[in-house]
Amino acid sequence: MELEQARTEAISGSGTGRAAGGFSGPDQPEWEDYSRCIRCGLCLNQCPTYRELGVEMDSPRGRIYQMVQVAEGRLGLGESFVRHIDLCLDCRACETACPSGVEYGKLVEAARAQIAQHYRRPWLERLLRSLAFQYLLPRPTNLRVVAALLRFYQASGLQEMIRWSGLLETFPRLAQLEPLAPAIESPTFFPQIGKVFPARSERRFRVAFHAGCITNVAFARLQEATVRVLQANGCEVLVPQGQICCGALHVHAGLRDEARALARRNIEAFLREPVDAILTNAAGCGSTLKEYGYLLRHDPAWQEKAAAFASRMKDVTEFLAEIGLTQPLHPVPRTITYQDSCHLAHGQKVRQQPLLLLQSVPGLRLVEMPLADLCCGSAGIYNITETQLAMQLLRNKMEAVNSTGADTIVTANPGCILQLRAGVKLHGRGQRVAHVVELLDEARSG
Numbered sequence: 384m385e386l387e388q389a390r391t392e393a394i395s396g397s398g399t400g401r402a403a404g405g406f407s408g409p410d411q412p413e414w415e416d417y418s419r420c421i422r423c424g425l426c427l428n429q430c431p432t433y434r435e436l437g438v439e440m441d442s443p444r445g446r447i448y449q450m451v452q453v454a455e456g457r458l459g460l461g462e463s464f465v466r467h468i469d470l471c472l473d474c475r476a477c478e479t480a481c482p483s484g485v486e487y488g489k490l491v492e493a494a495r496a497q498i499a500q501h502y503r504r505p506w507l508e509r510l511l512r513s514l515a516f517q518y519l520l521p522r523p524t525n526l527r528v529v530a531a532l533l534r535f536y537q538a539s540g541l542q543e544m545i546r547w548s549g550l551l552e553t554f555p556r557l558a559q560l561e562p563l564a565p566a567i568e569s570p571t572f573f574p575q576i577g578k579v580f581p582a583r584s585e586r587r588f589r590v591a592f593h594a595g596c597i598t599n600v601a602f603a604r605l606q607e608a609t610v611r612v613l614q615a616n617g618c619e620v621l622v623p624q625g626q627i628c629c630g631a632l633h634v635h636a637g638l639r640d641e642a643r644a645l646a647r648r649n650i651e652a653f654l655r656e657p658v659d660a661i662l663t664n665a666a667g668c669g670s671t672l673k674e675y676g677y678l679l680r681h682d683p684a685w686q687e688k689a690a691a692f693a694s695r696m697k698d699v700t701e702f703l704a705e706i707g708l709t710q711p712l713h714p715v716p717r718t719i720t721y722q723d724s725c726h727l728a729h730g731q732k733v734r735q736q737p738l739l740l741l742q743s744v745p746g747l748r749l750v751e752m753p754l755a756d757l758c759c760g761s762a763g764i765y766n767i768t769e770t771q772l773a774m775q776l777l778r779n780k781m782e783a784v785n786s787t788g789a790d791t792i793v794t795a796n797p798g799c800i801l802q803l804r805a806g807v808k809l810h811g812r813g814q815r816v817a818h819v820v821e822l823l824d825e826a827r828s829g
């Protein structure tokens with residue numbers, strides 16, 4: 384029903400927008416980028432929102448057209464424009480499909496920067512955005528407090544009691560979001576920041592690990608597995624002190640000044656010591672970390688350092704495939720299917736490396752998933768802000784997963800893992816959801 388409403392709104396473009404005036408101020412979609420679109424439409428069927436809504440204005444071509452209209456002052460930067468740009472997952476599948484080399488991610492992120500500067504959202508939305516982007520993600524202390532409260536809620540039996548009581552049913556929005564909340568792990572990974580982990584065999588490389596923000600509380604065991612796998616493959620692993628959230632969610636939300644402030648802090652922390660590579664296990668973060676050079680291109684004091692940082696940045700699967708596995712590889716008897724993370728496949732063009740690593744593990748049987756590189760609906764905070772459409776995408780994804788008969792879904796991004804775990808609960812067959820490095824860790828220990 385709500386999807387139908389979204390379709391109707393999308394077709395009518397409900398809300399005609401404010402007075403036209405074009406883009407203004409910093410971080411505008413640039414002519415060099417949008418003028419590359421030749422309107423061929425080859426991206427349309429690769430776009431998850433177009434596939435669901437069937438509306439041109441919710442396709443990459445349609446969204447670029449609207450950006451041009453706003454840039455030329457023919458369309459207001461108002462409700463209709465904001466709605467169509469909000470509905471975009473920023474999954475960048477359209478970039479992979481585009482024969483003309485349109486870098487759509489740059490365009491939509493700049494359009495969102497314009498929205499953040501010039502469009503006033505409803506007060507509740509502003510409040511929640513401010514709490515998340517200013518007071519939670521960039522502040523590890525606040526993140527730890529919120530994680531501790533959530534952990535208490537989950538581990539004390541309160542969560543089970545509230546589910547059992549049916550109380551959630553009286554708050555439909557909360558009931559919708561509850562399965563998406565990450566399970567908080569204890570102990571968190573925060574105490575490991577600042578430590579150095581020696582190579583377990585002869586040292587071949589010295590790497591620095593970017594541990595992220597939410598991953599430190601919701602994926603602490605994955606963080607530890609990542610360090611162990613790197614150690615087992617001849618890497619000394621530094622987890623530099625002073626590192627902070629990468630700013631990817633800020634970039635996706637159009638908060639570029641906030642993202643630049645975080646980027647400067649990370650660059651400072653990671654360029655202190657010479658390393659062969661800077662690594663992440665989160666594809667969504669990696670995509671932004673690799674684009675620090677672009678983010679800070681107009682900042683003379685930081686552009687060079689940002690480019691140096693970005694040139695060293697790699698996804699952990701990309702790096703391990705490049706250096707070759709030297710760890711023991713014991714059999715892991717599982718049937719797996721691989722879900723491409725959008726920001727790894729489309730954002731970073733890393734597609735084969737995770738598969739090569741998985742294929743090297745004896746006992747793993749890989750069954751290809753139909754439309755493996757179509758977004759699962761996670762997309763940063765999209766599943767929170769656009770829950771209805773995200774859940775429809777997840778339902779489709781789980782149909783594809785179930786058709787493979789695999790007992791394990793493997794991916795390379797914590798955000799996708801959370802979404803797919805919710806998918807297993809809602810539509811799955813009890814599958815396990817794991818990161819590539821978790822299977823390598825399992826193969827290591829036998």
Ligand code: SF4
Pocket residue numbers: 419420421422423424425426427443444447477480481482483484485
């Ligand atoms: S495929 Fe590229 S050039 Fe063609 S319509 Fe889509 S964005 Fe434009």
Ligand code: SF4
Pocket residue numbers: 429430431432433441442443446470471472473474475476477478487
């Ligand atoms: S980024 Fe994804 S959702 Fe957005 S227009 Fe491109 S393909 Fe569609």
